[in-house]
Amino acid sequence: MQLSHHIKNWAEEDQPICKMLQKGAKYLSDAELIAILLQHGTAQQNAVELARTLLQSTHHNLKQLAQLSIADILALKINGIGKVKAVRVLAAIELGSRRIHKGIEKKNIRQSKDVADHLKYLLQFENKEFFMVLLLNQANKVIHEEILSEGGITGTVADPRIIFKLALSHQATGFIICHNHPSGQLVPSRMDDLLTEKIKKGAAFFDIKLVDHLIVSIEGYYSYAEQNNNW
Structure with missing residues (x-):
């Protein structure tokens, strides 16, 4: 296994959290944003690669990802994504939905x-x-x-x-x-x-x-x- 596999061994400006701190969330890819939510990857895939695997299951379509339930994500049987990580991803999606929902008031x-x-x-x-x-x-x-x-x-x-x-x-x-x-x-x-x-x-x-x-x-x-x- 190459050391570059681990995000902590990447150049600081390429690491999702550092990149967001330096440039802001808009400069991160969908996979990088999801990787921050996942926090950790597996021995085979780092968090960004794991996020890409999840996105591939919906053809990189965020609308389709938003339609998935926790059970749907678990049914994908992606090694490294269990209940906790599925909850984190869907919680972030729900938070975004509520932000827009509250915006209509008044x-x-x-x-x-x-x-x-x-x-x-x-x-x-x-x-x-x-x-x-x-x-x-x-x-x-x-x-x-x-x-x-x-x-x-x-x-x-x-x-x-x-x-x-x-x-x-x-x-x-x-x-x-x-x-x-x-x-x-x-x-x-x-x-x-x-x-x-x-x-x-x-x-x-x-x-x-x-x-x-x-x-x-x-x-x-x-x-x-x-x-x-x-x-």
Whole structure:
């Protein structure tokens, strides 16, 4: 075994932790960042090589890596990655997700894409359908966000009465509804159309505006407001 195999024998500027301290996280590769989380490698692979092996299992696709569970990672049977290291990697991914999730609170919504990017990050990797609502105040800022229901791969059910009750209790003047399509397809179903129309009419009765209905998937998003000139 060559001594250069060990990260501690690398030039200091090439060692992931030193590199991050000197230049910042943006200058590290995906494998180097994951190596910091793994901390140690094996007799055969150092932490960077081990990280590359993990990335190879998802074709170096971070989106696919984010979809894995602890059990999924363990099922890969990568020598040197057990429960603890799997937990570290997924904990970092979850922390990144929460950072973006918290960023929407009190944010002024100027266009559908502002919300779509946020919700897409939250829901695009889910393998079942979730239905969410974001409540807005008069300044179009998000004051509350909640998952109303979750279903299977083919769909979920949303009760308009729960949406209106939630909106009234938070004194919202508007709201955005959203659900994901695990299939990846962004074409609204007939049921999506009917539900949107039903909620829109009900909201008008309470003098609350349905600002948009968004459908998100790993492929992007669909906005009823953007696609309908009469919205």
